[in-house]
Amino acid sequence: MTERLYNADSHLFSFRAAVTGCEETAGGWLVTLDRTAFFPEGGGQRADTGTLSSARVLDVQERGDEIVHLVSAPLPVGETVEGRLDAGQRLRRMQNHSGEHIVSGLAHRLFGLENVGFHMGERDMTVDLSGELTAAELEELETRANEAVRANLPVRAWFPAPEELAVLDYRSKKELTGRVRLVEIKGVDLCACCAPHVSRTGEIGLIKLLSAERHRGGLRLTLLCGMNALEDYRLRLESAGAVSRALSVPREAIAGGVERLLGERDALKERVAALSMELARLRADNTPATEGNICLFDRVLDEIALRELVNLLAEKCGGFAAAFSGGDETGWRYIIGSRHADLRALCPRINAAVKGKGGGSREMLQGRAGASEEEIRRALSDLV
Numbered sequence: 425m426t427e428r429l430y431n432a433d434s435h436l437f438s439f440r441a442a443v444t445g446c447e448e449t450a451g452g453w454l455v456t457l458d459r460t461a462f463f464p465e466g467g468g469q470r471a472d473t474g475t476l477s478s479a480r481v482l483d484v485q486e487r488g489d490e491i492v493h494l495v496s497a498p499l500p501v502g503e504t505v506e507g508r509l510d511a512g513q514r515l516r517r518m519q520n521h522s523g524e525h526i527v528s529g530l531a532h533r534l535f536g537l538e539n540v541g542f543h544m545g546e547r548d549m550t551v552d553l554s555g556e557l558t559a560a561e562l563e564e565l566e567t568r569a570n571e572a573v574r575a576n577l578p579v580r581a582w583f584p585a586p587e588e589l590a591v592l593d594y595r596s597k598k599e600l601t602g603r604v605r606l607v608e609i610k611g612v613d614l615c616a617c618c619a620p621h622v623s624r625t626g627e628i629g630l631i632k633l634l635s636a637e638r639h640r641g642g643l644r645l646t647l648l649c650g651m652n653a654l655e656d657y658r659l660r661l662e663s664a665g666a667v668s669r670a671l672s673v674p675r676e677a678i679a680g681g682v683e684r685l686l687g688e689r690d691a692l693k694e695r696v697a698a699l700s701m702e703l704a705r706l707r708a709d710n711t712p713a714t715e716g717n718i719c720l721f722d723r724v725l726d727e728i729a730l731r732e733l734v735n736l737l738a739e740k741c742g743g744f745a746a747a748f749s750g751g752d753e754t755g756w757r758y759i760i761g762s763r764h765a766d767l768r769a770l771c772p773r774i775n776a777a778v779k780g781k782g783g784g785s786r787e788m789l790q791g792r793a794g795a796s797e798e799e800i801r802r803a804l805s806d807l808v
């Protein structure tokens with residue numbers, strides 16, 4: 425049975441231990457020790473990583489009473505090795521996990537909600553609550569959580585005796601078997617949990633709720649604590665700063681700046697549409713009437729204007745009027761109109777000629793052409 429040093433001291437990041445077993449496996453060696461500070465994956469928290477002497481610790485799992493370390497090199501059985509955890513990573517995880525206990529504990533005490541799901545990723549954490557909260561309640565939850573941090577409350581983790589456990593009211597997701605470990609944050613939370621936690625709530629730093637979405641009749645909160653929250657703040661500030669500089673508005677006013685920009689964009693869209701239509705009419709006026717077909721290529725008109733142009737040109741020709749928009753590289757879209765020819769009957773020949781696909785009515789066809797401008801011009805001049 426491996427002695428679990430992290431249960432007594434969550435801030436023990438280096439230790440010495442004797443190797444009790446080492447066997448080769450896929451991806452490395454499975455090493456057991458007489459004692460370890462490496463936390464095996466459990467309770468929603470991922471396994472610690474670090475080193476055992478010069479070997480990398482890649483994963484840590486529980487196997488019965490023992491803790492098994494997956495390491496990158498074999499270690500001699502019977503020898504003493506030095507273990508070193510990736511302390512920064514462990515501290516971040518403890519900040520997040522202890523912060524989650526505070527939020528879940530307060531959601532329970534203040535609003536009677538249960539934590540029914542928990543996921544701790546490397547970037548953020550989610551907590552699923554059994555019911556919904558208003559925006560004001562969420563703000564209260566966040567404020568109270570940060571007040572618990574400011575109070576720098578002690579965090580106690582212990583294995584209560586069965587008679588003590590029997591009279592305690594603690595949060596727990598499933599019926600627990602075996603020895604139950606409790607983590608208590610006085611006045612805030614009491615919860616069954618096997619993971620290492622901070623020693624005092626002040627270590628957590630900021631607790632920030634990022635979002636709350638409806639989820640299976642409840643709420644899924646996304647939150648960040650401590651260093652992860654600080655890094656997220658930096659990122660958001662940087663991104664808001666870039667928008668602020670681009671719009672030349674103070675960072676606090678970027679939402680208004682973006683709204684103004686979108687308003688300007690909508691006004692420009694309207695103007696472009698009006699200019700497109702004007703240009704289509706001018707082009708139609710400047711195209712001489714013909715008994716044959718009219719074929720033109722365009723790179724600026726929008727689709728509505730292009731259709732207007734085709735309608736106007738269809739009045740000025742004895743065959744059909746075809747407008748192509750796009751380019752040789754990206755391919756062409758076509759609109760073809762006629763007042764005299766039956767376009768539906770002509771459609772297969774037109775598509776074959778322009779290497780395209782499309783269809784429509786007797787009076788109008790729409791589609792795509794794969795041929796080049798030169799090929800299209802040549803092919804359509806032969807079509808009657």
Ligand SMILES: [Zn+2]
Pocket residue numbers: 467521525616617618619
């Ligand atoms: Zn926990």
